[in-house]
Amino acid sequence: MSRPTEFDFIIVGQGLAGTLLSHFLLLENQRVAVIDYPHEGRTSNIAAGLINPVTGRRIAKSWRFEEQCSFAKQTYRDFELLLGAKLWTERPIARALHSNFEVNEWLRRSSFPEFEDYLFDEPDMTHFEGKLQAPHAWGELRGVAQVALPILIEKWQEYLSAKGIFFLDDVDYQQIELMDSDVRYKDFTARNLVFCEGAKAVSNPFFSHLPFLPTKGELMLIRIPGLEFERILKHNIFIIPLGEGLYWAGATSRYEFDGPSPSEYGRDFLVEELEKTLALPFEIIQHLAGIRPTVADVRPFLGRHPDYPSLSIFNGLGTKGALMGPFFARQMASYLLGKGQLDEEVDIIRVGNAARKGHDFKKPSL
Ligand SMILES: Cc1cc2nc3c(=O)[nH]c(=O)nc-3n(C[C@H](O)[C@H](O)[C@H](O)COP(=O)(O)OP(=O)(O)OC[C@H]3O[C@@H](n4cnc5c(N)ncnc54)[C@H](O)[C@@H]3O)c2cc1C
Secondary structure (H helix, E strand, O other), rough: OOOOEEEEEEEEOOOOHHHHHHHHHHHOOOOEEEEEEEOOOOOOOOOOOOOEEEEEOOOOOOOOOOHHHHHHHHHHHHHHHOOOOEEEEOOOEEEEEEEOOOOOOOHHHHHHHHHHOOEEEEOOOOOOOOOOOOOOEEEEOOOOOOEEEHHHHHHHHHHHHHHOOOOOOOOHHHHHOOOOOEEEOOOOOEEEEOOOOOOOOOOHHHOOOOOEEOEEEEEEEEOOOOOOOEEEEOOOOEEEEEEOEEEEEEEEEOOOOOOOOOOOHHHHHHHHHHHHEOOOEEEEEEEEEEEEEEEEOOOOOOEOOOOOOOEEEEEOOOOOOOHHHHHHHHHHHHHOOOOOOOOOOOEOOHHHHHHHOOOOOOOOOO
């Protein structure tokens, strides 16, 4: 079969954003080419993939959680059927509460209607007795899911390759040619080119006006001989079962960092947190790092380039790609096909609007 050169869409980047967007465009019978190069610092292949209704010390409800979560569940279930892989696992989080203040806040919030399905107190922790450093108290968080993002990315790449529409290339911006209504890249032409480059977007000259605020995240894959568990633990960091005795432990979160590689700072931080959590020794299997495409207002960046409408961006999934990705990938696909609008909160137009009002977009609102 000869390689097709004309497409409706070229997608640059096949992390979670590019995977989801290509899926929804293919469902609309679009001719799609996906180009990816595995840059150091990409994140979907190392992320824990948690979908969490309640996050942070302040026990805040995730933005538009119910509508995004039910759509995410449906989407990952569809991928499971298409790819023959298990991607979606529901399991509660046993969350350490470190002070009377945190316990009181947990109890207070659990009486609010919007938290009643999620926050529970006094989980059964007998399995962990003598194996964990006991915190002040424990709470239990339900309604949590874990999406196997690394498996999704790998299997989707195989799926696209089998269709002959996956291409390995580090896209060179200099070679993108903008024509009247089309865009050309090397021997491909398309009506649209969509950048889904994760944190690499900071060096994209077409969208350099977007104020990303990337955060580096480091984690460890560990074994804990003598301790098998199915629940997710959240002390100061997460310890998440991956199966076969392996656990994902992390993560760090830093705005200031030297580069994408695992650092000494990250290693020391994670080891210290693991020692504060576990009363058993643990074995480090791997130390990994990635750079999250975070945005100060914690909303994704979706939209067309203001001057070059054949170029678009779908990015800014930040720390919540597993939850927000499916909902906004479908919204982006509908928008690109002229079938729907973008929500104001995610439209890149908000950046210019904020500047006109004198708002400093780079100020984190975490
Ligand atoms: C330690 C850690 C833990 C996390 N845990 C969670 C979690 O529990 N739950 C959650 O929802 N999110 C989590 N995240 C965040 C999650 O990883 C992101 O929200 C999401 O994966 C971002 O996906 P993306 O496709 O935008 O970026 P990426 O996954 O980085 O993908 C971008 C892809 O584009 C490629 N690329 C870039 N530029 C080019 C180019 N010019 N040419 C070709 N290819 C290019 C990159 O190499 C990469 O393959 C975590 C992140 C980290 C670092």
